[in-house]
Amino acid sequence: xxxxxxTIGLFLLFAWSISGSDENRKATPRSAATACDGGQxxxxxxxxxxxxDVRSSPSENAGRIKNVKASEALRSTVxxxxxxxTTVRRLCVDRDWTLVQIVSPEWLTHVRGWVPDxxxxxIERTASGERVYKEEDFIWDEDTxxxxxxxxxxVNRIVNERPxxxxxxxxxxxxxxxxxAPGDPVFFVTCGNVGTQMFNVWFRPGEADAVGGNxxxxxxxxxxxxxxxxxRVTVVGGNRPTIRGDTNLxxxxxxxxxxxxxxxxxxxxEKVNVAGGHFEAGPFLWTGDDLPGGNYSxxxxxxAPAVQSxxxxxxxxxxxxxxxxxxxxxxxxxxxxxxxxxVSINGPPPRQPRRKDHTVNASDKDVYNAFALCRAxxxxxxxxxxxxxxxxxxxxxxxxxxSTVEAxxxxxxxxTMTRKVGVNFSSEWSLRIYSPYSNGNTIAICRx
Numbered sequence: 001x002x003x004x005x006x007t008i009g010l011f012l013l014f015a016w017s018i019s020g021s022d023e024n025r026k027a028t029p030r031s032a033a034t035a036c037d038g039g040q041x042x043x044x045x046x047x048x049x050x051x052x053d054v055r056s057s058p059s060e061n062a063g064r065i066k067n068v069k070a071s072e073a074l075r076s077t078v079x080x081x082x083x084x085x086t087t088v089r090r091l092c093v094d095r096d097w098t099l100v101q102i103v104s105p106e107w108l109t110h111v112r113g114w115v116p117d118x119x120x121x122x123i124e125r126t127a128s129g130e131r132v133y134k135e136e137d138f139i140w141d142e143d144t145x146x147x148x149x150x151x152x153x154x155v156n157r158i159v160n161e162r163p164x165x166x167x168x169x170x171x172x173x174x175x176x177x178x179x180x181a182p183g184d185p186v187f188f189v190t191c192g193n194v195g196t197q198m199f200n201v202w203f204r205p206g207e208a209d210a211v212g213g214n215x216x217x218x219x220x221x222x223x224x225x226x227x228x229x230x231x232r233v234t235v236v237g238g239n240r241p242t243i244r245g246d247t248n249l250x251x252x253x254x255x256x257x258x259x260x261x262x263x264x265x266x267x268x269x270e271k272v273n274v275a276g277g278h279f280e281a282g283p284f285l286w287t288g289d290d291l292p293g294g295n296y297s298x299x300x301x302x303x304a305p306a307v308q309s310x311x312x313x314x315x316x317x318x319x320x321x322x323x324x325x326x327x328x329x330x331x332x333x334x335x336x337x338x339x340x341x342x343v344s345i346n347g348p349p350p351r352q353p354r355r356k357d358h359t360v361n362a363s364d365k366d367v368y369n370a371f372a373l374c375r376a377x378x379x380x381x382x383x384x385x386x387x388x389x390x391x392x393x394x395x396x397x398x399x400x401x402x403s404t405v406e407a408x409x410x411x412x413x414x415x416t417m418t419r420k421v422g423v424n425f426s427s428e429w430s431l432r433i434y435s436p437y438s439n440g441n442t443i444a445i446c447r448x
Contacts, residue, residue, distance in 0.1 A: 044090055045103050046120045049136060051083035054113025058097030065113045076382065076401075080111045082119070084136055085171060090120070130159050130166055143175035143276070144187065150208035155189055158201050165191035165201065172311055176202065177277025178227075178248035190314055200314065227315060228325040231300050231339040239290035239347045242282035243298060249274050249337065250315040254308055254371070256391060257281035258299040264292060269391060293347035301391075302337035307371035333368030366425050370396050373448075384436040396448065399434040407433045407444035414446055 055062040064079040082088060088100035091112070098120060101112035124132040133156055135148060144151060151173060158165050172190035179186040179202065188200045233245045243257050253274040260267050270281040286292060302308075305316040305323075316323050320335025327337050367389075374387035374396055388397040402410070414431055429448040434440070 045087055045123065046090055047123050047134075047137065048082050048084050048086045048088060049119055049121050051081055052115050052119045053079040053081050054100070054111065054115055055097075056113060058094045058099075058114045060116075062114065065111075078382070080113065082111075082115065085139075087123070088115075088120070093117070126160065128160075132156055133159065133168070133170065137170045138173055139171050141174070143185065144173055147185070147187070147205040150205035151187060153208040154203050154205075158189065158191070158203070162191065162201060164199070167192065172200075172314070174251060174311070175276070177251060177274070180277075190311075227322050229302075229323050229327045229337045230325070231327060231337070233298060233300060233339070233341060235298065235343045237283050239293075239345055240283040240285060241291065241296075241343070241345065242280060243284075243300075245279045245300060246277055247274055247279065248277065249302060250312050251275055251277070252309050253302055253312050255279055256301045256303065256389070258301065258391065259284045259296055260299075261294060261296045263294070266291075266296070271388060290347060291345055292349050293345055294349070295342050295344050297340060298343055299338065299340045301367075303371045304331065304334035304336050304368045306334050307368060307375050331368070332365050366394070366429060367391055369425060369448075370394075370429060394429045395432050396429070397432045397434065399436055401436055402433075402443075403435075404443045407435070411444040411446040415448060 053064040056065055057063075067078045067080050082100070082102065086108070087103045089103050090098050090100055092099040094114075096117050097114050098117055099112065099114050100120070102108040102110075121136070124134070126132060133152065135152060138144070138151075140148065155168065155173065159168060169190040169192075173187060176186045176188055184204070186202055186204055188202045190200050192199060227248065229247070229249060231245055231247045231249075233243060235241045235243060241259070243259070245255075247253075249255075251274055255272050255274065256269060257272060257279075258267075258269040266286065268284045270284075272279045272281050284291065305313050305318065305320045308316070316335075318334075320328070320330075323335045323337065327339050329336050329338050370389045370391075374389050377383060377387040377396075377398055382400065384399045384401060389395070390397065400407075411431060411433055425448045431446050431448055432442045433444040435443050
């Protein structure tokens with residue numbers, strides 16, 4: 001399924017940066033970005049501070065290197081950029097500028113260009129050659145920021161002591177919602193490279209005090225175990241209910257919360273992400289007012305892991321193969337987590353009949369395709385708000401700054417592109433395009 005996501009991204013021209021094809025390599029003007037003109041040739045690998053659009057020659061006024069495919073697809077100029085998640089090879093130095101070529105991530109190695117020396121920093125290494133990771137190498141959140149010194153010390157010890165951990169994913173450091181307890185946070189880091197065996201190593205901040213000797217044995221071993229998915233839901237807010245949940249699914253997991261009642265044909269849904277082991281959706285309303293009294297079905301759905309983020313799939317498995325328990329349903333798209341409950345809401349009956357909503361006939365494969373398509377759109381980073389999926393309405397909704405004519409032309413190409421890679425929606429799914437200036441009105445609609 002991950003292969004399909006990459007393929008559809010290529011056809012939609014959104015995943016331009018994950019292909020090392022010859023066609024993508026032509027997006028970089030080699031003749032402009034490789035001339036050293038007598039500068040000093042180097043060849044070492046360094047880290048990046050901040051972010052910067054690479055230039056075609058050693059000058060702030062030089063042209064930025066255009067990402068041709070992305071720019072053509074979006075009808076907006078997009079440039080190649082490096083940031084602190086990147087390592088680069090210094091090819092040549094010319095005064096205060098350096099010609100670099102990306103080393104990691106591996107799928108961007110075709111990108112090269114000139115950057116100011118101030119954007120680069122040396123990578124410190126131990127006597128045995130292991131990298132010494134610095135604070136600037138990580139992406140810190142509220143949980144990890146409180147333990148920066150401890151995390152840095154422990155992660156560097158893991159790199160030195162743990163077999164298979166000479167390379168780590170610095171963006172993976174996070175607090176474990178399932179293993180942490182009040183006053184006892186547990187963190188993890190992912191070891192290995194894409195394309196090799198990757199695994200998690202778990203640790204507590206207090207282990208930073210144990211340096212050498214038996215201290216290293218306190219760090220927990222590889223995490224290859226199964227995860228029995230758990231979801232606990234509570235409903236608060238009376239006739240304007242908010243759905244609150246606790247789960248052991250990893251932070252960042254995308255969930256779809258759906259509330260329905262058949263006898264009044266009520267359908268509502270909200271997409272949320274797990275944060276700190278919790279999620280919340282709502283309040284849910286009836287034509288802008290209180291819900292009528294009665295019984296409602298509440299369903300929590302985790303779409304197939306293939307449409308989830310890399311950090312989530314590291315826990316669940318690429319196809320959800322590590323997920324277990326009664327909430328797991330195996331589908332063609334992989335394992336999904338689905339929980340349902342019925343809640344009773346007190347109050348008067350509906351004041352007027354509600355118009356009939358779209359009948360839900362979406363298969364799990366349709367839902368998978370919709371979320372994967374949405375994720376490909378989100379990856380471009382140029383939408384005015386996150387892409388949205390409506391299971392009840394069978395729609396994928398985009399908001400992007402383009403004219404109606406451009407939207408209609410763009411929209412008309414999507415069905416052909418998806419069919420070329422064997423992606424077919426069995427039900428009446430639509431792509432709806434909005435503009436941030438269209439006051440909530442669609443500027444183009446096409447069938448998927």
